[in-house]
Amino acid sequence: MKLYLKLSLLVLSLFASLCTASERSAWEEVYAKSLYKDDESALQLLRDRYRSLPDGTEKLYIISKIQGYFVLKGQPYYGETAEAQDAYTATEQRFLEALNQEEALNYQNAEATYLAFYSDMKQQDDQDGLVLFEYHLCRLFQRHGRPYKARFYCSQMDQRLLNAEDPLFPRYRGLHLVANNLEYLGEYQEALGVYDTLLKLLPDYVDPSAVYNDVGLLMSTLGQYEPALEYLNKALEYRQQQGNPLLIAQVEHSLGDVYFKQGKYEQSIEHFIQAEKLLSPSNYLFGLAYVHLGLGKAYVELNNFTEGDQHLLQALDYVNQHQDQYLQSLIYLSLSQAFLKEQKYHQAVDYANQAITIAESASLPRIKAESLLQLATIADHQQQYQQALNWYRQYAESELQLRNTEQRKAFEALDLSKAELEQKRSVNFWRENYQTLTEKYEVLKWQRISLSILILLLALALPFAYYRRKRECAQSTQDRLHGVLSRTAGLERLTHIAACTRSEQTHLLALLDIDQLREFNEHFGYEHGDAALQSMVNTLQKQLGAEDFLCRLGDDEFLIVMPNSDRTSAETRIFALHYSVNTQDESQLNASQAFSVTMSYLALDGSLANEHHFYPQLDTALSIAKKNGRSGVVDAADPTTGLLTACSSTH
Numbered sequence: 278m279k280l281y282l283k284l285s286l287l288v289l290s291l292f293a294s295l296c297t298a299s300e301r302s303a304w305e306e307v308y309a310k311s312l313y314k315d316d317e318s319a320l321q322l323l324r325d326r327y328r329s330l331p332d333g334t335e336k337l338y339i340i341s342k343i344q345g346y347f348v349l350k351g352q353p354y355y356g357e358t359a360e361a362q363d364a365y366t367a368t369e370q371r372f373l374e375a376l377n378q379e380e381a382l383n384y385q386n387a388e389a390t391y392l393a394f395y396s397d398m399k400q401q402d403d404q405d406g407l408v409l410f411e412y413h414l415c416r417l418f419q420r421h422g423r424p425y426k427a428r429f430y431c432s433q434m435d436q437r438l439l440n441a442e443d444p445l446f447p448r449y450r451g452l453h454l455v456a457n458n459l460e461y462l463g464e465y466q467e468a469l470g471v472y473d474t475l476l477k478l479l480p481d482y483v484d485p486s487a488v489y490n491d492v493g494l495l496m497s498t499l500g501q502y503e504p505a506l507e508y509l510n511k512a513l514e515y516r517q518q519q520g521n522p523l524l525i526a527q528v529e530h531s532l533g534d535v536y537f538k539q540g541k542y543e544q545s546i547e548h549f550i551q552a553e554k555l556l557s558p559s560n561y562l563f564g565l566a567y568v569h570l571g572l573g574k575a576y577v578e579l580n581n582f583t584e585g586d587q588h589l590l591q592a593l594d595y596v597n598q599h600q601d602q603y604l605q606s607l608i609y610l611s612l613s614q615a616f617l618k619e620q621k622y623h624q625a626v627d628y629a630n631q632a633i634t635i636a637e638s639a640s641l642p643r644i645k646a647e648s649l650l651q652l653a654t655i656a657d658h659q660q661q662y663q664q665a666l667n668w669y670r671q672y673a674e675s676e677l678q679l680r681n682t683e684q685r686k687a688f689e690a691l692d693l694s695k696a697e698l699e700q701k702r703s704v705n706f707w708r709e710n711y712q713t714l715t716e717k718y719e720v721l722k723w724q725r726i727s728l729s730i731l732i733l734l735l736a737l738a739l740p741f742a743y744y745r746r747k748r749e750c751a752q753s754t755q756d757r758l759h760g761v762l763s764r765t766a767g768l769e770r771l772t773h774i775a776a777c778t779r780s781e782q783t784h785l786l787a788l789l790d791i792d793q794l795r796e797f798n799e800h801f802g803y804e805h806g807d808a809a810l811q812s813m814v815n816t817l818q819k820q821l822g823a824e825d826f827l828c829r830l831g832d833d834e835f836l837i838v839m840p841n842s843d844r845t846s847a848e849t850r851i852f853a854l855h856y857s858v859n860t861q862d863e864s865q866l867n868a869s870q871a872f873s874v875t876m877s878y879l880a881l882d883g884s885l886a887n888e889h890h891f892y893p894q895l896d897t898a899l900s901i902a903k904k905n906g907r908s909g910v911v912d913a914a915d916p917t918t919g920l921l922t923a924c925s926s927t928h
Contacts, residue, residue: 305447310482316521320346327357332365334398334405337372338445341413344376349523351559353377379413382601384421391417405445408437412446415454422603422641424461431455449478453488460495468495486515490528497535505535526555526564533571542575549575563604566595570608577615585615602639606632610644613651617658625655646675666743673736677729758811758829760818767828767836774840774885783844784885787837787851787878788895789858792907794833797872809872816857820850844880848912851878855910873908875899877916 304326312319323343330336340356347354356373375390391414398406411434418427435455438448452475459468472492479485489512496505513528533548549571556564569592576585589612596605609632616625629651636645653668762770777783791797791810798806817827817837825839842850858874877898879891898913 301443301445302447306480306482309480309484312484316346316519324357332363334403334409335445336365337369338405338409340369340373341376341409344373348380349521351523351561376413379417379420384417387417388414388421404437404441408434408441408445408451411437412451412454415451415458419454419458419461424458427458428462431458447478449475449483452478453491457491460491460498465495465499484515484519486512486519486524486528489515490531493535494531497538502535502539506532509535522555523559523561523564526552526561526568529555530564530568530571533568533575537571537575537578540578542578545575546572562595562598563601566592566601566604566608568592569595570604570611573615574611577611577618580618582615582619586612589615602635603641603644606635606639606641606644606648609635610648610651613648613655617651617655620658622655622659626652629655642675642678646672649675662743666739669739669743670736673732673739677732677736758807758814760814760827761835762826762828764828764830767826767830767838768888770826770828771838771885771888774838776883777841779841781844782841783847783880783882785839785842785847785850785878785880786885786891786895787839787854787876788830788892788899788913789835789837790875790899790903791833791835792873792875792903794872813858813874817854820854820857838885840885842880847878847880851876852910859908875902875907876910877902877913878910879913 308319308322308326311322320343323339323346327336327339327343330339343357344354354373354377356370371390372394375387378384378390379387391410395407395410395414398410411430415427415430415434418424418430431451431454434451435448438444438446438451452471456468456471456475459465459471469492472488472495475488476485476492479488489508493505493508493512496502496508509528509532513525513532516524516528519525529548529552533545533552536542536545536548549568552568553565553572556568569588573585573587573589573592576582576588579585589608593605593608593612596608609628613625613628613632616622616628629648632648632651633645636642636648649668649672653665653672656662656665656668774784791813794806797809801809814827821827821837822839824841825837828836828838830836837854839850855874855876877895879895879898881891883890885891895913898911898916901916902909902911
């Protein structure tokens with residue numbers, strides 16, 4: 278009789294557990310179907326379920342779903358009306374407060390509450406409670422940009438759901454978070470595998486649009502745009518049937534993002550505009566900020582800077598109201614990139630600095646690194662190479678620090694997993710998982726070493742690249758004759774010479790032509806010709822002042838520029854230069870190998886920015902002088918009158 282009673286009790290307990298498991302899964306099915314057809318009836322179903330459950334973890338799970346329902350509606354939620362304030366009601370209020378803090382981006386307070394609940398569930402050995410708060414901790418750390426921390430809780434949650442006979446919620450809900458986490462960590466193939474498993478696990482009655490949306494975005498990240506668009510269009514069909522404008526807007530934004538990555542900016546703009554129309558009635562600031570960010574970037578790529586800047590500034594206005602520092606820093610960085618493209622360097626630098634300020638205050642190292650690289654790029658465009666080098670160095674140091682931090686976080690997450698595995702060493706599954714994690718630990722360790730070496734080499738290479746560029750720039754401005762500017766550099770320097778400010782000063786220009794240079798080179802050789810030219814340059818340089826310079830316009834033609842010269846001694850300086858070149862010391866150059874020069878000169882008071890205002894006059898005067906004999910010097914302002922006194926006899 279006792280044996281029969283024990284067997285009966287065992288059968289009844291097994292039947293009760295099966296009924297409970299069946300009841301949970303049946304309710305999830307009814308809720309999913311109701312949500313797809315009529316969201317108002319789905320809310321009523323949630324509330325009925327909430328009222329029917331005893332105080333405990335499952336009731337907390339249902340209250341979190343009700344809160345999520347109102348979040349999608351853009352409405353606040355503070356809980357159901359309680360008849361009496363008891364211990365459970367206080368617990369529920371704490372949980373709801375943490376959920377609302379998470380949505381308000383107050384991650385630190387939400388994290389503290391979740392961890393406190395998680396510790397309590399561990400002490401009580403409440404498996405449902407553990408999986409519930411592992412889910413929320415995984416989601417919170419993922420949103421907060423701490424993927425390695427999230428990975429630990431995601432892994433724990435998935436294993437608990439996999440091994441549970443009667444899980445608190447279906448495994449596919451948790452797998453979606455796991456796949457998002459792997460994608461964020463850059464483990465794309467593993468993420469695709471989890472998404473594939475997730476799609477196989479999804480029952481027919483569950484809306485797959487969220488999964489299709491995320492798979493589409495992952496495909497676009499991998500550059501597989503055609504399958505990405507297929508998944509996103511499927512997601513759009515499902516959500517249009519549901520009619521929830523916020524969910525439809527999410528997919529429209531995803532489509533705009535994919536077309537933007539393809540470079541199809543007009544199509545991208547169309548989808549972003551559709552998303553804006555859907556979000557505007559509810560004034561969903563977070564979504565509107567992302568939409569205007571996308572619109573701004575697309576218009577900038579089309580060189581429609583007016584429209585692009587307006588959308589980016591509108592996005593900034595929305596995000597300032599929403600107080601999302603990550604999105605705020607992204608918008609500042611995009612504004613900087615837009616103004617760089619417009620060549621408005623001052624504004625570009627200002628927005629990049631603001632992005633760095635936010636990144637530092639909000640602990641966003643990746644945004645800070647991208648902003649430092651942006652500042653380096655701006656300085657490079659401005660040809661401020663020393664400043665660019667400094668920014669590149671800071672960028673390299675930031676990247677190195679970021680890699681070290683990420684690897685440290687990865688090791689911390691692995692250490693947490695290792696500690697958990699050591700507690701369950703008796704279970705074969707955990708032994709196998711321990712081996713897998715150990716192998717990944719080694720891979721991550723060597724990746725860290727490799728990345729550190731790579732960044733160190735980059736940091737070492739940057740100074741060499743900078744000085745090489747500087748040397749090339751210097752070489753491009755100098756002629757092969759020492760002390761002579763190239764044509765480009767000389768004419769560019771002329772543009773910086775403004776009009777004379779004092780009446781007793783004038784700008785003195787002299788066009789110098791070497792007589793019969795070709796015959797000289799053919800007779801004596803090019804080596805002697807170069808030596809003679811350098812000797813002539815040295816002679817001229819001795820008589821030029823600090824502001825004066827000499828540039829080579831052609832093989833045998835040079836321009837001497839003497840800005841702000843004394844007007845009364847102008848002709849004296851010119852004739853002294855002409856005389857010194859035509860009577861070089863024979864100790865410096867063999868007289869049999871010397872050559873003569875013909876010069877024309879011009880005194881100007883205005884700006885020298887445009888060479889076409891004075892060069893033709895100098896060139897014409899020089900031609901007249903050479904026709905009347907070599908080795909002359911003539912005033913280009915009145916070449917015919919000056920010839921009788923300026924031209925000397927032909928050698």
